[in-house]
Amino acid sequence: MPTYSYQCQVCRKSFSLQMTIAKHDKARTKCPKCGSRNVQQSITSFVAVTSKKS
Numbered sequence: 001m002p003t004y005s006y007q008c009q010v011c012r013k014s015f016s017l018q019m020t021i022a023k024h025d026k027a028r029t030k031c032p033k034c035g036s037r038n039v040q041q042s043i044t045s046f047v048a049v050t051s052k053k054s
């Protein structure tokens with residue numbers, strides 16, 4: 001499961017969340033500190049996610 005890193009643009013808190021890609025697509029990420037949705041996602045290097053299409 002990839003980890004997504006974010007930084008809140010309001011209070012500058014950095015945080016990271018683990019979630020599936022499918023969940024990430026739908027997620028409305030909020031800052032855990034101030035509750036703002038004005039968060040910026042950082043690039044996270046996650047290891048070799050192989051997309052298997054059966």
Ligand SMILES: [Zn+2]
Pocket residue numbers: 008009010011012013031032033034035036
């Ligand atoms: Zn915040």
